Amino acid sequence: MKINLKALAAGTLVAIAQLAHSADLTFWSWRVEDKAFYESVARDYRKVSGDDVKFSAYKNTEYPTVLSAALASGGGPDIIHTRAYGGLSNLADAGYLLPLTSTTVPGLAAFGPSLDGARGFKPPHDKEFHGVPFATQSLGIIYNKAVLAKAGVTEMPATWDEFKALCATLKAKGVTPLANGTRDAAVLEQVFGVVGPNFYGGTDFFSAVKMGNKTFADPGFVKAIEEVVGLKQFMPANSLGIGENESRTLFSTGMTAFFITGTWNIDTVREMNAKLDFDMVPAPPLRKGGKAWVSTFADGNYSISASSKNRAAALKFINYLASRDFGQRLINELRQTSAVPGTKADDKVLAGINSKARTDGTPFVMLVGFRYQNPNGSVLLRDGLQKLIQGQGTAQQLAQDIQTGLASWHKPFQK
Known part of the structure; x- marks a missing residue:
């Protein structure tokens, strides 16, 4: 399947709907408290893309062990909610994560310093991006x-x-x-x-x-x-x-x-x-x-397993997660600061400290x-x-x- 990158660059659900494909994707996270949000996102995404996204959340303290064990055995999810910085580099340096570029995920080109949290540590992984930042x-x-x-x-x-x-x-x-x-x-x-x-x-x-x-x-x-x-x-x-x-x-x-x-x-x-x-x-x-x-600091990333058998569909979903549509939804519904450029907080307290963070x-x-x-x-x-x-x-x-x-x-x- 050839991915329509121009459509993906628009970053909207409507554009994604034009990518005719149907797949079943698995998405693992430590964000137990956000389960309802991601399940709602998955339902809406399915309506326009035809792809199913099954979200599974694990306890924060258990997630690293569960994820590492699954990846080491050749299993695990298609979409991985990864930590940032050292938490991501351990997985990237082990070869578990698919490198991403502004060609496969055009939205990455607009991201700022939060992308540093999506790099590996050891060469050549320190020159590559292995995720789309989700929040700061x-x-x-x-x-x-x-x-x-x-x-x-x-x-x-x-x-x-x-x-x-x-x-x-x-x-x-x-x-x-x-x-x-x-x-x-x-x-x-x-x-x-x-x-x-x-x-x-x-x-x-x-x-x-x-x-x-x-x-x-x-x-x-x-x-x-x-x-x-x-x-x-x-x-x-x-x-x-x-x-x-x-x-x-x-x-x-x-x-x-x-x-x-x-x-x-x-x-x-x-x-x-x-x-x-x-x-x-x-x-x-x-x-x-x-x-x-x-x-x-960057709070984490959305990454793709290097062993995913649904790579095209996973890239499609990752492109949506890099879009302003999704980023604004995250900031509105979770009152978290989306890493997607151009998103704005309606919450006055969050907007105020974000303004200070931008300057200082x-x-x-x-x-x-x-x-x-x-x-x-x-x-x-x-x-x-x-x-x-x-x-x-x-x-x-x-x-x-x-x-x-x-x-x-x-x-x-x-x-």
């Missing part, structure tokens, strides 16, 4: 306007020191400032992603460590670690037992003023309390009027740059922060441990 995420501080107003605060503090002073004032009044706990190491990395860039220097620092011109023992990075650890005093008293789910509940029920998190929780908070009046902003800058960085975005340092091999940067940072919060070690020691661990495989550090 940003990190920031969600704040409850009513809680702050009750404390006499009508706007977010202008500097980081003022933010900490406000947290101390709220705590003195019996209000828990932060919803965050320390049980989930991944959440601590997210907190670092919000607070850290203003101290270590955002994108300039990220570029420098990628090139080996700076190290993670840099004083700015050490200071960022210290600031994150210092936030424990503003967390709930039982912070050791609080993970992301509990933090969502605390914030959504008005028990705390702030929730340091990512844009994926905007929709969750709305679902938990539709009447809650809240907004999302970057961490305040060190100096009034200074730069306030927003850590961003910086890579979420460990996920974007240092999760490709072991020991990976995220694990080193997460585990180290947990230990520091429990009183074990120093920020300087953690920074050096990160540097030493990453130098074992990050070649620029070996110069």
Whole structure:
């Protein structure tokens, strides 16, 4: 079958309908919470394409093992919901994913930095794309306007020191400032992603460590670690037992003023309390009027199994997933930031932080740059922060441990 690439480039369901073919496609994902959405997409896609798409979702913690086992045995789905960066590179470098180009998927030509999350790690896979990015995420501080107003605060503090002073004032009044706990190491990395860039220097620092011109023992990075650890005093008293789910509940029920998190929780908070009046902003800058960085990252990709027996139909579906029609549907129905260029968020909170990310975005340092091999940067940072919060070690020691661990495989550090 010859695929009509010009029709695919239009990226609409109508164009796809012109591609006369019928196939049964399987689509695996870890997005259990989005099952209804993807099943609805599949029903609508079938009406115009004639192709069936069976969506199967697995628990987030089980998905990597289930998927890897299936692919290693020559099985698995046609369409694979892949992670980004290191999560994708493991599959791409093993030859499990079909390389994609702007010829087979014309829409890829318009995608921006999110495509970096669709590359492999080892040559030649680092020069190839192995997926269509599906969403981008940003990190920031969600704040409850009513809680702050009750404390006499009508706007977010202008500097980081003022933010900490406000947290101390709220705590003195019996209000828990932060919803965050320390049980989930991944959440601590997210907190670092919000607070850290203003101290270590955002994108300039990220570029420098990628090139080996700076190290993670840099004083700015050490200071960022210290600031994150210092936030424990503003967390709930039982912070050791609080993970992301509990933090969502605390914030959504008005028990705390702030929730340091990512844009994926905007929709969750709305679902938990539709009447809650809240907004999302970057961490305040060190100096009034200074730069306030927003850590961003590609959240994952839609990929095709290299062993798919329905390659033409899979490419047809992937082209639809790269279209503005689908991207706008994703942002409207899931309130996630679609990676498809030209899509816009109607949700004011999401649109606001997205605007900040466009002007002051910086890579979420460990996920974007240092999760490709072991020991990976995220694990080193997460585990180290947990230990520091429990009183074990120093920020300087953690920074050096990160540097030493990453130098074992990050070649620029070996110069």
